[in-house]
Every structure is written in structure tokens, then in C-alpha cells.
Amino acid sequence: MAAQTGTESDARLIERAVADLARQSQFPLAFGGIEHDGAVEVTATVGTRTRNLHGLIVHADRGLGGRALVEKRPRLALDYRTSRNITHDYDRAVLGEGIVTLFAIPVIVTGTARGVLYCGTWAQVSVGDVIARPAFAVAGTLATELRIRDEVERRVSLAPAATGEPGLDAVAREELRESYAELRSIAAVVTDDDVRRRLEVLEQRRAALSNEGAGRPVDHGIALSPRETDVLARVALGSTNAEIASSLSLKEGTVKSYLQSAMSKLEASTRHAAVAKARRAGILP
Structure with missing residues (x-):
């Protein structure tokens, strides 16, 4: 499937969110993307050691992020390689990066999953509420930005235009x-x-x-x-x-x-x- 691309503004929003995620959380690497046509393309990465994840397209219900997208709730794999709760469609990219623990947080806007943010580590770690809270906050901020963008576009489309x-x-x-x-x-x-x-x-x-x-x-x-x-x-x-x-x-x-x-x-x-x-x-x- 060809890589999907969002708008330039979408790209800037996800880049900022991923950068905030890496800065505010205790995870050494972060990445993410916006949903388009039932899939999420990873367009922003921070802290990664390889290029394996950039451009990766995660389909709904596939892998950890795909499950988070469909279930509209965070998903955690403490040991990604041995996890039996997800499909392993993206092992080449994820394991190629050396990720052991992976955390996926969906970005929910008015009840719809609009993207996924990921945090990862190269060693197995426990993920409790204190560690997860900053990631939830970043996802919430991104959801607010997207909701505002939607409302702006709706208002613009409804506003009267000059007719001469x-x-x-x-x-x-x-x-x-x-x-x-x-x-x-x-x-x-x-x-x-x-x-x-x-x-x-x-x-x-x-x-x-x-x-x-x-x-x-x-x-x-x-x-x-x-x-x-x-x-x-x-x-x-x-x-x-x-x-x-x-x-x-x-x-x-x-x-x-x-x-x-x-x-x-x-x-x-x-x-x-x-x-x-x-x-x-x-x-x-």
C-alpha cells in the first residue's frame, strides 16, 4: 500500500506532539502519526536509532498501535517480541529498532481515534500511572488541537463567501x-x-x-x-x-x-x- 500523507499542518502538529512526548515522558524514544483511511503513517520520530519506523504504515487492528486505534484505549506490550495479545505484522520495523517495551496511546477527538502516539524503550520497564500520565497529557493536547482545527474548517465552510x-x-x-x-x-x-x-x-x-x-x-x-x-x-x-x-x-x-x-x-x-x-x-x- 502506498504511503499516506496528511496535510502540512497535520505533520507539524504530530511533530510537536512527538517532541513533547519525548521531552515530558520517561521514555527514550517516541513516534507517531495521524490516521487516514483506516491506517496511521508514522511521520515523526524522536530518539530512534534507525530509520525503520519512519514511514511505517500501521493498519487498524494490526500490531499494538492498530489495536489502540480500534479499541480507542492505550495498549502496552512489556516485552514486544513475546507478546501474544497483538499481531506481529510490524516486527521487522519495531524489533529492528531494538524496542522491548512499547506503549501506544490513541488520540481521541469527539469519540473518534484520529492518530496514535508511541513511547518505547530498549529494555523492559514497568509502566505505571506516574510514567503514563505525561503521555496521556500530550495525547490530550494533540486531540484538542485537532478538534479546534476541525471546528475552524467547519466554520469556514459555513461562513458566507463574497459573491460580488x-x-x-x-x-x-x-x-x-x-x-x-x-x-x-x-x-x-x-x-x-x-x-x-x-x-x-x-x-x-x-x-x-x-x-x-x-x-x-x-x-x-x-x-x-x-x-x-x-x-x-x-x-x-x-x-x-x-x-x-x-x-x-x-x-x-x-x-x-x-x-x-x-x-x-x-x-x-x-x-x-x-x-x-x-x-x-x-x-x-
Whole structure:
């Protein structure tokens, strides 16, 4: 079967996760990959002594990682060579690396296994909760990144696109504003620099689309901070300070402070006036 490849961003995410796994766990080697079409291709390795594992394609239910993928739970082989609980389709690669103890952790996103991370050693070791916990944490972080990416792509696909026609109707404009606010909320927790830059471009396009449709001038002289814009985007949807705090994982007092700062910069006496001025300035859709 030909090697499967994910997107460039997938590759960066798995590389960072594997590097974190090697740094945070007590295992000397780590590797992993994202699931595509029922198989996981190992695209990132750290600490390996050979090239045997790089590019290895692990099919669902085959080997230790394939079992972890299908069962959606971690799988451990204390002595990989003699393990009777797995198929040995990948012995040439695994044993060729000299691995004795192998630990496979599936990356679960909203109930679906989206990849597998592996930790290994060249000597048999016991794997208790203290040793396994960092590996679970790294897999959880990767799952969060993938979930965010999925939501971004979903929102982008649903957001109204420029059609060349003058103006947006009220329904389309409201959907545009909701998508804009949600994109900003997602961007606030993204750690992947490439995804963050893509989100910023999308946010700017959404704001420009609304303003062009309304025939409004765009004033780039007003500079709100990212968090001030996040808060104002939620205010524009009618959210209370408490609701904004919950959606952005901030304290209510912090939300109030950001809002007051934004109002001051916009020279607005009320939150609604601030939203109106931000829209006229092209900051919000």
C-alpha cells in the first residue's frame, strides 16, 4: 500500500506532539502519526536509532498501535517480541529498532481515534500511572488541537463567501458575525502558529466582507488588542459580561476591563456605541 500523507499542518502538529512526548515522558524514544483511511503513517520520530519506523504504515487492528486505534484505549506490550495479545505484522520495523517495551496511546477527538502516539524503550520497564500520565497529557493536547482545527474548517465552510453582489441580507450578516466571534474564540486557544495566521486572515476577510457590503469606510487608525476585539465581538452578539467570560475562559472582571479599554479607544460611552464604531472602523463585521 502506498504511503499516506496528511496535510502540512497535520505533520507539524504530530511533530510537536512527538517532541513533547519525548521531552515530558520517561521514555527514550517516541513516534507517531495521524490516521487516514483506516491506517496511521508514522511521520515523526524522536530518539530512534534507525530509520525503520519512519514511514511505517500501521493498519487498524494490526500490531499494538492498530489495536489502540480500534479499541480507542492505550495498549502496552512489556516485552514486544513475546507478546501474544497483538499481531506481529510490524516486527521487522519495531524489533529492528531494538524496542522491548512499547506503549501506544490513541488520540481521541469527539469519540473518534484520529492518530496514535508511541513511547518505547530498549529494555523492559514497568509502566505505571506516574510514567503514563505525561503521555496521556500530550495525547490530550494533540486531540484538542485537532478538534479546534476541525471546528475552524467547519466554520469556514459555513461562513458566507463574497459573491460580488452589493450587500448582505440580515440573516447572512448575523451568521457572519457569529462566525467571526467564534473564529476569534478558537484563535485564542490555538498554539499552532500557522493555524493562528490563517485564522487572522479569515477574520480580516470576514470583517472586510461585511463592511464592503454595507459600503462603510474602513479606518485602520484604531488599534484594539486581540482580547479587546474578542470581547467586543461577543458584545456585538448581545452576550453579557458573564457569558463572555465563560466563552473566552476569562474572569468577569477581566472582561469588564477589556471592554472599558476598547470603549475608551473607540471614544464610545456605551458598549453598544463601541460596537457600532468598531463596525464603522472595519474592526468588526
